[in-house]
Amino acid sequence: xxxxxxxxxxxxxxxxxxxxxxxxxxxxxxxxxxxxxxxxxxxxxxxxxxxxxxxxxxxxxxxxxxxxxxxxxxxxxxxxxxxxxxxxxxxxxxxxxxxxxxxxxxxxxxxxxxxxxxxxxxxxxxxxxxxxxxxxxxxxxxxxxxxxxx
Numbered sequence: 001x002x003x004x005x006x007x008x009x010x011x012x013x014x015x016x017x018x019x020x021x022x023x024x025x026x027x028x029x030x031x032x033x034x035x036x037x038x039x040x041x042x043x044x045x046x047x048x049x050x051x052x053x054x055x056x057x058x059x060x061x062x063x064x065x066x067x068x069x070x071x072x073x074x075x076x077x078x079x080x081x082x083x084x085x086x087x088x089x090x091x092x093x094x095x096x097x098x099x100x101x102x103x104x105x106x107x108x109x110x111x112x113x114x115x116x117x118x119x120x121x122x123x124x125x126x127x128x129x130x131x132x133x134x135x136x137x138x139x140x141x142x143x144x145x146x147x148x149x150x
């Protein structure tokens with residue numbers, strides 16, 4: 001009879017298959033790869049898509065606020081925003097009253113892209129071929145992991 005996962009963990013706590021970090025890394029890479037062919041025709045990368053998701057929830061946002069929401073440093077976020085601005089999806093503008101604050105706003109083109117983007121989550125769910133309830137349970141568990149590690 002094969003050993004249970006708990007027994008394997010106790011027998012070999014360093015077994016690769018027993019590592020949460022390994023499972024998260026592989027799952028993350030594989031799920032993000034599902035997005036690539038969906039986002040490519042829109043001229044978007046997955047990180048750019050995440051920026052747009054945040055802006056579709058609230059626009060304008062400050063660079064600092066957007067970075068906090070996405071857990072990205074300004075040095076990582078700025079090149080993403082420059083590319084999104086070059087594609088015409090967002091506009092970056094310094095506040096006249098406080099030039100240290102950079103506001104990020106969706107353009108009309110960025111707002112219009114939301115209608116196309118609404119088709120993306122169902123396509124990813126279909127590609128995963130997992131019950132929606134399982135995916136929502138996983139998402140909730142991952143939010144608990146994020147909270148525990150923040």
